Amino acid sequence: MRAIQVREPGGPEVLRLAELPDPAPGARDAVVRVAAAGINFIDVYHRSGRYPLPLPFTPGQEGAGVVVAVGAAVTDLRPGDRVGWADGLGGYAELAALPSDRLVPLPDAVADRDAAAALLQGMTAHYLSHDTRPIGPDDTVLVHAGAGGVGLLLTQIAERRGARVITTVSTVEKETLSRAAGADEVIRYTETDFAAEVRRLTGGAGLQVVYDSVGRATFDGSLRCLAPRGMLVLYGGSSGPVPPVDPMELSRYGSVFLTRPTLRHYVADRAALLRRAGEVLGWVTAGTLRLRVHATYPLGEAARAHRELEARATAGKLLLLPPD
Numbered sequence: 385m386r387a388i389q390v391r392e393p394g395g396p397e398v399l400r401l402a403e404l405p406d407p408a409p410g411a412r413d414a415v416v417r418v419a420a421a422g423i424n425f426i427d428v429y430h431r432s433g434r435y436p437l438p439l440p441f442t443p444g445q446e447g448a449g450v451v452v453a454v455g456a457a458v459t460d461l462r463p464g465d466r467v468g469w470a471d472g473l474g475g476y477a478e479l480a481a482l483p484s485d486r487l488v489p490l491p492d493a494v495a496d497r498d499a500a501a502a503l504l505q506g507m508t509a510h511y512l513s514h515d516t517r518p519i520g521p522d523d524t525v526l527v528h529a530g531a532g533g534v535g536l537l538l539t540q541i542a543e544r545r546g547a548r549v550i551t552t553v554s555t556v557e558k559e560t561l562s563r564a565a566g567a568d569e570v571i572r573y574t575e576t577d578f579a580a581e582v583r584r585l586t587g588g589a590g591l592q593v594v595y596d597s598v599g600r601a602t603f604d605g606s607l608r609c610l611a612p613r614g615m616l617v618l619y620g621g622s623s624g625p626v627p628p629v630d631p632m633e634l635s636r637y638g639s640v641f642l643t644r645p646t647l648r649h650y651v652a653d654r655a656a657l658l659r660r661a662g663e664v665l666g667w668v669t670a671g672t673l674r675l676r677v678h679a680t681y682p683l684g685e686a687a688r689a690h691r692e693l694e695a696r697a698t699a700g701k702l703l704l705l706p707p708d
Contacts, residue, residue: 386706387477388686391440393433396687396694399443399476407474407481409455414484416467419496421475422446422504423681423689423702424533425597425622431690434625437473443686444475444704448490448499458484466490468499468661470507471648476686478706485654488661493669501533501675501701504647506664508619509538511650512595513545516643517615521546523592526582526609528602529622530567531558531699536676538595539565544672550585552578552602558699561676579605590614590638600624612638619645622696676700683707 389402409415421444429435430443448468454461461467467487474480490499512534513519519542527542529535530551542549543566551567553559559570569585571578582591590611596602599621606616618626634640651657667673678700681689689702 385478386683387442387474387479388444388683389440389442390431390437393431393436393439395432396690398431399686399690401684401686404442404477407479409453409458409481411455411457412484413455413481414451414458414461414467414487415453415479415481416447416449416469416487417452418447418475418477418480418706419449420447420500420680421477421704421706422470422500423686423693423704424504425620425693427476428690428694442474442477442480444477444480445473446470446500446504447472447475447480448496448503449480451487452479454484460484461487466496468496468503470504470661471651476683476704478683486657488658488665491665491669494665497677497680497703497705498668498675499665500703501677502537502664502668502673503661505533505701506537506668506673507651507660508534508647509541510660510664511645511647512538512617512619513541515650516617516619516645517593519545519547519593524548524550524586524589526578526591526594526606527551527567528594528596528598528606529553529696530562530565530570532597533701534597534619536561536565536700537673539567540673542566543568550582550591554696561699565674573602577605578602579608582609586611593617595619597621598623599626607633607637607640610637610640613640614638615641615643617643617645622694678702680705 597620601623
């Protein structure tokens with residue numbers, strides 16, 4: 385099979401197309417023919433070595449496709465089943481061997497590409513808004529990277545839950561996309577101090593919660609946006625890691641809360657995974673959660689996809705498509 389392989393950590397150039405043996409399923413695995421793989425910032429962290437993995441490896445935590453083989457201990461899947469996943473590894477390939485208990489059955493109404501576009505970022509938006517800091521109608525929230533993959537989905541969910549939603553974006557075009565997703569106010573952070581603008585928009589009161597996927601470049605400003613006892617949810621670091629934080633700073637900003645969640649801990653057991661994925665895919669089926677695929681790339685152009693993602697030149701989801 386053809387797959388992208390990383391032999392040493394580094395820039396996008398280390399994503400090399402290789403011919404590898406077809407994977408065989410372990411006892412509790414299923415081998416899936418990949419129809420589409422989602423491209424996410426966690427793939428960048430794996431590739432660069434920020435989140436180290438044993439080498440060599442094939443990246444790709446998210447995807448969708450058809451089961452072609454199952455291990456001897458797998459009883460709830462069979463060849464021909466359509467499945468998706470959001471916390472496996474090896475999706476940048478024609479075939480991937482994945483733990484069967486991490487695979488989600490796909491409804492007939494959800495296409496493979498939509499599943500690969502929805503699962504990781506959709507479930508992230510779900511747990512952020514429903515569990516990490518549940519959003520309600522009395523809340524005013526800030527969503528950084530409002531035209532990004534998670535940002536567009538999180539904005540829709542927050543708007544549907546009745547919150548006032550403020551987002552940050554970098555361009556006029558991204559502002560248009562963010563407003564279409566339901567943002568009440570959009571701040572172009574390239575032109576305006578977003579923290580000062582948030583204070584103006586809230587009459588000095590601040591926010592109940594900030595959802596920050598940017599990290600280093602926005603962290604201090606995000607803290608300045610919070611109301612007393614507000615929460616900063618730092619769920620990514622596209623601009624780089626945040627330096628060490630003195631906990632006394634949280635007191636100085638108003639006894640605020642800081643958390644660094646990750647999807648894996650919110651889908652740790654299969655019941656939680658199926659419940660969260662089922663709700664997200666149900667919204668997609670009903671048309672109440674709208675997906676935006678920014679671009680698709682052939683398998684051999686994974687490096688180009690990573691360059692464009694890291695340049696923050698995209699709005700919405702990126703997909704990698706193995707050949708049929």
